[in-house]
Amino acid sequence: MSGEPLVRAVEVMDRLRSPGGCPWDAGQTHRSLAPYLLEETYETLEAIETGDTALLREELGDLLLQVLFHARLAEELPDGQRFSIDDVASDLVDKLVHRHPHVFGDVTVDGADEVNENWERLKAVEKGRASIVEGVPMGQPALALAAKLVSRAGRAGVDVSVEGDGIGERLLAVVRDAVAAGVDPELALRETARAYRDRLAAETR
Numbered sequence: 001m002s003g004e005p006l007v008r009a010v011e012v013m014d015r016l017r018s019p020g021g022c023p024w025d026a027g028q029t030h031r032s033l034a035p036y037l038l039e040e041t042y043e044t045l046e047a048i049e050t051g052d053t054a055l056l057r058e059e060l061g062d063l064l065l066q067v068l069f070h071a072r073l074a075e076e077l078p079d080g081q082r083f084s085i086d087d088v089a090s091d092l093v094d095k096l097v098h099r100h101p102h103v104f105g106d107v108t109v110d111g112a113d114e115v116n117e118n119w120e121r122l123k124a125v126e127k128g129r130a131s132i133v134e135g136v137p138m139g140q141p142a143l144a145l146a147a148k149l150v151s152r153a154g155r156a157g158v159d160v161s162v163e164g165d166g167i168g169e170r171l172l173a174v175v176r177d178a179v180a181a182g183v184d185p186e187l188a189l190r191e192t193a194r195a196y197r198d199r200l201a202a203e204t205r
Helices: 004-017 030-050 053-074 085-098 112-127 142-155 167-180 185-203
Strands: none
Touching (some): 030 053, 030 185, 053 085, 142 167
């Protein structure tokens, strides 16, 4: 792997954004691009769910475009805020090496569960978090959000009790049970909804 196509991708992005490039690309901001990032993420997820590897390759390219675009915009920020795609990649390398001491250091682990525990512990130290809920993105889908909170609570030894019998409370209880069973409730519901969609399509043709 030469890395030349990645370098070329950065060059193309620079050309699109530069004076005399593309007017649409030149007019974008981090905020205006946000919906496209979300859309491309969902399209990538659909390619994974359907097992379409050709589509997955295409959608990963679209995701990469979003990374390149946001990094290019960041190069135009004021001093003290500015960063580049090289900074993004460098930070990623440092993070991966630091959070894999069993690969790049002398730590011994016993299976994937311990790897995950070490990852979360190192992450918490890096971020300097005082609460188990810090860093949980509130903009994610509700099932995924609930699952993340339940998972954080479980790692902290906090009992996930559900009071009330409203729809929200009942859904949270289902999420708690799913997490306890090692099931991702967001993906489980998506798979069921996809199957339901296919059945509805067949029955209403």
